Every structure is written in C-alpha cells, then in structure tokens.
Amino acid sequence: EPEVTQTPSHQVTQMGQEVILRCVPISNHLYFYWYRQILGQKVEFLVSFYNNEISEKSEIFDDQFSVERPDGSNFTLKIRSTKLEDSAMYFCATQGSYNSPLHFGNGTRLTVT
C-alpha cells in the first residue's frame, strides 16, 4: 500500500537554527497538510496546501514557518528560527481528493534545545 514518507525521523536542533522537514506524498495525492502534536496532546493543524499554494494556515503557522513543493514531489516545512516551544512531532498528511481520508506519515520528532 502506498505510504507517506517523512524524513528525518528525529531532528535535534539548537534554538534559533533553521530546520527543514521533508515529506514525500503518495504519488497521485493532491492535498497536503502539516500537523503537529506536542507530546501527549492533541493533533494541531498547521497548514494546508493545494495546487502549489497555501489553502489555509493556523495561528501557529506564523512568519517563521513556510511550506513549499520545490520539485513537484517533496513537500517541505521550514522553520526559520526554532524556539523551544516548537519541540513536537510534526506529521505530514496527504489526501487524494477533497473529503477523502488523510494518510499520515510516521512523523518527524523535532527537539529544540
């Protein structure tokens, strides 16, 4: 069964550094999302992306965050200057068509020290 692949699985970075989280969506999927989950807490929406542009973003997704699909396959989340409170699991999810279920990757655990 096709999978969403995320790399790296774990990233440790110092406060103020930039990180890029990568996702390879399922090949025929059109809608892409980033969610995050702070340990033990709920799954929080960050941003949705369709047709090479952001559809919606949450208030968490401030100007330190950006997304792009640079080569038509990988979908990336960049955090320009990480803060301690950015430490969380970051999940990429993709969707074949609107209203179909999400398929999640296994996440990137980001630890900011």
Place this chain on the structure above:
Amino acid sequence: TQLLEQSPQFLSIQEGENLTVYCNSSSVFSSLQWYRQEPGEGPVLLVTVVTGGEVKKLKRLTFQFGDARKDSSLHITAAQPGDTGLYLCAAQGTYKYIFGTGTRLKVLA
C-alpha cells in the same frame, strides 16, 4: 470555529471489558473518520462514516454516526491489550481536517 470534543479523555480498563468513546460537535459534517495512533507513529485510519445513523463494524469495533451527522461513537467489545492507543475522530472542515481532542485508551492484561 468547528470543534470536535471527545470523551472520555483517558480510559483505563481491564482486558475483556467493553467501552464506548464519544465524539461530539455543534457542526454538521458530511463525513467523519476515526483514527488510532500508537506511540511514535502517525494516526492510522480505522473507518469513515458518511450517512446519518450509519453503523459500521470492524471486528470488535462498532462505529456509529449520529442521525444529524454532528456526533459519533466508537464501541469496543471485549477490549484487548492490543487496542491500547490514542483514538481520534476527525472531520473535513474548510481547507483542513479537524481533529478531536483524543481518547487515550489503556487496556490492562
């Protein structure tokens, strides 16, 4: 703002017991999904319910969508330790999926 509230938040039961998890909203949704998440992994889809009043069964798991399509329940019969995990309901909002607050289930052997 569309919200999905789940209850209970935590549940610890003995193997063999039955349990029900609820997912409630004031909004109407065209469909609703249930996911299960294990530690260190992403949520995995269990089921999608679409029609008001619909009941779907997945082995010992029974899912129901409310008649008004605002709420849903997940019932587990004879729970097993392998059912342990975080159960999440989710629904399509405008340009995003909304997730419930989650129910963390622990089944003790």
